[in-house]
Amino acid sequence: xxxxxxxxxxxxxxxxxxxxxxxxxxxxxxTYYLFWYKQPPSGELVFLxxxxxxxxxxxxxxxxxxxxQKSTSSFNFTITASQVVDSAVYFCALSEAGTxxxxxxxxxxxxxxxxxx
Amino acid sequence: DTEVTQTPKxxxxxxxxxxxLKCEQHMGHRAMYWYKQKAKKPPELMFVYSYEKLSINExxxxxxxxxxxNSSLLNLHLHALQPEDSALYLCxxxxxxADGLGYTFGSxxxxxxx
Numbered sequence: 001x002x003x004x005x006x007x008x009x010x011x012x013x014x015x016x017x018x019x020x021x022x023x024x025x026x027x028x029x030x031t032y033y034l035f036w037y038k039q040p041p042s043g044e045l046v047f048l049x050x051x052x053x054x055x056x057x058x059x060x061x062x063x064x065x066x067x068x069q070k071s072t073s074s075f076n077f078t079i080t081a082s083q084v085v086d087s088a089v090y091f092c093a094l095s096e097a098g099t100x101x102x103x104x105x106x107x108x109x110x111x112x113x114x115x116x117x
Numbered sequence: 118d119t120e121v122t123q124t125p126k127x128x129x130x131x132x133x134x135x136x137x138l139k140c141e142q143h144m145g146h147r148a149m150y151w152y153k154q155k156a157k158k159p160p161e162l163m164f165v166y167s168y169e170k171l172s173i174n175e176x177x178x179x180x181x182x183x184x185x186x187n188s189s190l191l192n193l194h195l196h197a198l199q200p201e202d203s204a205l206y207l208c209x210x211x212x213x214x215a216d217g218l219g220y221t222f223g224s225x226x227x228x229x230x231x
Contacts, residue, residue, distance in 0.1 A: 033217045043205055045160070045222035091159055095217050102173050103148045103214030107159035 002027045004094050006108035013082050014116050021077045021111045023092030029053075031097040034068065034075045035105065039089045051075065052097065082115045089113075119144060121223035123208050129229045130198065138193040138226045140208030146221075148214040149191040151183060152207040154225075160207055166191060167214050198230045 003026040013019045025034065036048040049059060051068055059066045063080045079086055089112050093105040121142045130136050140149065147168050152160035165173035166185040174183075180202075182194040191208055205227050211220040 035217070035220065037222070042224065043227065044224040045207065045209075047221060050217060050220065095220075097216060101215045101217070103150060103165050103167065103211060103217070104162045104173065105160070105217075105220070107161075110159055 002029075002094055002096070002106045004092050004106055004108035006090075006092055006111050008111045009109070010112045010114070012114045012116065015084060016081050018078060018080050019082050019113065019115075021079075021090050021092075021113070023075045023077065023108060025073050025075065025092070025094045027094060027096070029096050033095045033097055035093040035095070036066065036075075036077050037091045037093065039091060039110070041088075045091070048077075079113075082113075084115050084117055087113060087115045119221065121208055121210055121221050123206075123223035123226050125226060126224065127227050127229075129231060130195065131231055132198060132200070134198075135194070135196045137195065138206055138208075138228075140191040140193075140223055141189055142210040142221070143189055144210065144212075144219065144221070145188075146210035146212050146219060147188060148211045149185065150209040150211075151191070151193055152209065152222075154205040154207060156204075164193075165214060172214070195228075198228075200230050203229045 005024045032053045034051045038046040065078045067076045089110045091110045092108040124139045149166045151163040154160040163177045164183045184192040205225045207225045208223040212218040
């Protein structure tokens, strides 16, 4: 069965600190996709990144970076020099791939990040 | 247009009312989804439409009735809801359910059942 675990329920940092959000996943599929979404208080789920299981290259986008390691089934997300606007709930999610894919996203429980000024 | 638009943004309804939630996208996506999100919980899938056909129903009670009139539009018809159905209802779309490309969520409808 597929499962996503975000062990950190809440994280509080002071502005300009770096912070890493952990994500561990379980799946029997060899082909799958991993996602990170940001959900601010307004409620919208904002897409941050999609990564397929064959691409283990780490990715950097501005202050955001992602570390994908299949050996440990982890897909961690780091925010460098955090800002107050980064305060939100962050979800890691998993979906199967290929013709059997239903399109269903399996979400972790989410990590609430609070960045204090 | 890279958005999924949901209306209304807020809805309060009584347990005997009938109402509908609307979702629209003009990205040419062929898969559309309804998710339900309770407070402080992750979204949970309710329905998947693939190429305008219902492909997944996650054992959702019949008081929720989805409809996909065309490839750009997805509705969720509500009837005889319970207070525990109060939640944020999120619509999403993707290019195809097989690859998850462009998986985009709308801003949601906050539903309160009184």
